[in-house]
Amino acid sequence: MSKLLEVNELSTEIRQRRGVVRAVDGVSLSVERGETLGVVGESGCGKTMTALSIVRLLPAGGVIASGSIKIDGEELVGASEARMRAVRGDRIGVVFQDPMTSLNPSKTIGWQIAESLMIHKAASKSMARKRALEVLELVKIPAAAERLNDFPHQLSGGMRQRVMIAIALANSPELLIADEPTTALDVTIQAQILSLLDELKSTLNMGLILVTHDLGVVAGRADRVMVMYAGRVVESAETGRLFEAMRHPYTFSLFASIPRIGDDRERVLTSIPGLPPDLAHPPKGCRFAERCRFAQDRCHSEDPALVGEEHRYACWFPVNHEIRSAVVASKDRHAARSIGDVPLLELKGLVKEYDIFAGALRRKAGSVHAVSGIDLTLYEGETIGIVGESGCGKSTLGRMMVGLERPTSGQILYKGVDIAMRSSGEMRKLRRNFQLMFQDPYASLDPRMRIGPALLEPVRVQHVGGSRDQEARMYQLLDEVGLRHSAVERYPHEFSGGQRQRVGFARALMLEPGLVVADEPVSALDVSIRSQVLNMMRRLQARYRLTYALISHDLSVVSYLADRIGVMYLGELVELATASDVFSTPAHPYTRGLLRSVPIPDPAIEREKARIGQIVGELPSPLSPPSGCRFHPRCPYASDRCSVDHPELRIVATGHSVACHNAEQVLEDAWELEGLARIIDH
Structure with missing residues (x-):
């Protein structure tokens, strides 16, 4: 595979009255055709600014101070604004975090997709509309022909995000940048969107940059992961290698901060103290030193450079397996609680x-x-x-x-x-x-x-x-x-x-x-x-x-x-049980679907989940909910009875109630065979 995108020593500055913010500081990355690069880090670490620098959509005062950005060998730094307009939307597509603020509320979906084609491809209105329908079908929007005439407010969050992807794909770009494309979405819709991006990447042989703060999202989707902190790359490696043997304390701290299904609930969660530094006045030495539990004197005075070949990291004292295991096995416990027996x-x-x-x-x-x-x-x-x-x-x-x-x-x-x-x-x-x-x-x-x-x-x-x-x-x-x-x-x-x-x-x-x-x-x-x-x-x-x-x-x-969990679907309580029972023996198909959709920061589990399937479709309208069981149009266990008879919440085990006609069949199907018991054991 040839290098589709090459970024070398990119530095982007935001020039403000209070000073110059070095938002991106010496970042280098590459993306090949058909490859997904995950970019992770906290808010303010430079992920989005790096993505915006590539397409030169910088905020007021933003300039690319130095470095190189090449798309298929063509240098973009220094290119005219007319050339960048031609590149944006044609060779490089962007999916923004909030589709509602990115879509024009006064224009129909069909017009907004067609506009890009008429600008970049000089397509006629009829040809552009025909292509708009094709890409809506490509991103699997139901009743795509009808949606062409809808306005953004008439669509759900998941469907609006699909429309954003359709706009980005209208001109068949070579590179797609997805900036937090699932942050505001439910886990079920998030799983659908991520699967869609995977499928489109393979079908169109695109390069994909997936920007996110969720390590679970990149675990099952990215080929390589780049971790950013305070405007710099602090670690990068092939996804499996990074999760198996992360070396930078910041990467490990992000990983250790994530609560996981099946964790010891009485253990105090690992957290990163403080906040990222002010990039208008960055600290001397390692920028993570003030928040790092492993920092020593050298970290506060000398700035570490990236070292390594396949697995690169910038740290004077990288963590190893023994250190990671000791931190994860922390004995800090929450104070004991007591639960009353009177409502x-x-x-x-x-x-x-x-x-x-x-x-x-x-x-x-x-x-x-x-x-x-x-x-x-x-x-x-x-x-x-x-x-x-x-x-x-x-x-x-x-x-x-x-x-x-x-x-x-x-x-x-x-x-x-x-x-x-x-x-x-x-x-x-x-x-x-x-x-x-x-x-x-x-x-x-x-x-x-x-x-x-x-x-x-x-x-x-x-x-x-x-x-x-x-x-x-x-x-x-x-x-x-x-x-x-x-x-x-x-x-x-x-x-x-x-x-x-x-x-x-x-x-x-x-x-x-x-x-x-x-x-x-x-x-x-x-x-x-x-x-x-x-x-x-x-x-x-x-x-x-x-x-x-x-x-x-x-x-x-x-x-x-x-302590207990109630699962709601379309206004109704469909399952109620202790947290351990909901996660170990879910009795409602909807609950199982929700669990399948949870992103887990483990590449092996995420790949296994991808083969299992997920909840399809979107939530029906509460204005006219389905008859019988409200979940039956999306349920893999649905029978004729489910479309007619409304299931009542009933007890299937001590302290475990479920509203499903086929709960016993759901419970009989081995949860372990689906590979998801590993989530509980993780």
Whole structure:
């Protein structure tokens, strides 16, 4: 195979008033036809900036300071903007992280795909539209001909990402750059998108650069992996070699920070302290030294260069198998918790429907069935995980738990008191008992309010204690969540994502609630910051005897925190069991499909999973859910009965309930034969 892309000693600077940020500093890489290069690292480490430099889509003030970028031998550094416009979208395609902000909301899908063809290939409108249909079918969008006339808001997240891939592929590029293409997607859709990229790469013999912070994503997809930190490459190798014998402490720290299904839940997760350095003022010596547990004096004074041939790394004191094993076998344990036997919160027959109105007369046109007949009990000190795809009703259920949504019918009993239909005044008094930890802490904080007043606001609204007691409580919680007292003088935009999540958690605890509903609390965080937040949640749960309702599509996070897990599908609870039972003996086909889709940072397991299959299709509309079992159109076990009879939640083993007509058959099928028992043992 010939070298399709060659990047040598690339340096990109962002010139700002406060100084020059060396966002990419001496990066070299290559990609061959038919090869996938995985680029991993934390936010701010230069992954995306490297990708944007290749196609010269830099932010304001961004310039390529030095280096070489060649596509099939053609030098792009110094090329005119007209030439770069010809290269972008024609020879190099880009799939961006957020398709909704990348697509034009005022233009149809068909027009946006055809536009690229008319610009680069001078195709007529009819020919461009014909090709648009071809690429939509290529990326496996159902009813592709109908989707040509749809607008972006009419599509699901997974389908919008497929449209982005279709636009990137319209001109049959030689190289595809996918920048975090699955970050915001459910595990099932993520698996479909990654499989699609693999298939297209092989079919079209493209080179693929897969930019991600998830080591599980690159484990089963990349031929080679390049790890970046603070604008530099710190390690690169063939994928299997890297995972088997990673040498740089940063690579190992990323790997060790990932919670895995089947991990010892009482063990404190390994985490990377601190944050990446300010690249406007990079430190002397190794840029990772300040955060490295293995750093010595030399690391703070001398900058290591990349060494090695097939396996390259930049470290004075690389880790070996013995060191890695010792860290993984850490004996640090979380404090013991106790779970009560008296219900704290009971949900009985909970239903939530949203009426849809249409026409000038605003007549009712139907109802969205967001939550349909949920029965669930939470006990003091327990963590219950609620999992499922986007649109299955998880967040709606969480909002009803804390009184932010009123149920259409059913009961919500908090310590035996029905809070479902209480007045606003009564709910204000009760709401101090249950708090919500939001997915996006920045959006949930007032950008005009300093952190101090934001933390004090709940206790002042509820008139809890005097001013001195309120401030003492605030500083105590800042200590608990690992923030300095000086944080009270800062605004939300002055904090990192992980720090903002700590602020949000402190604010939730100000009123000493019994229940905290955590809605995707770590989904937007890097793996290193994620482990810090998860450790904090476990520590404070034991200290304050908190009950958590953890809403997430990340099953590895849920497996680490949850005592029991409820699996939701299209508004219904389809399986409920202890975490160990859900992962070792899943009884519902949907639960098995979710587990198959979880990315595991082990190349052997990921390759084995790729042969097993996955959940196909997308979640049906909650406006008109399927009759019978709502999962039957996507279920490999579906029978005629499933399309007619609605399955009720029933007990199949002690503490294990499932809503499936064929649960016994699912349980009889050996989970081990599918190769996924290795995930539990990993």
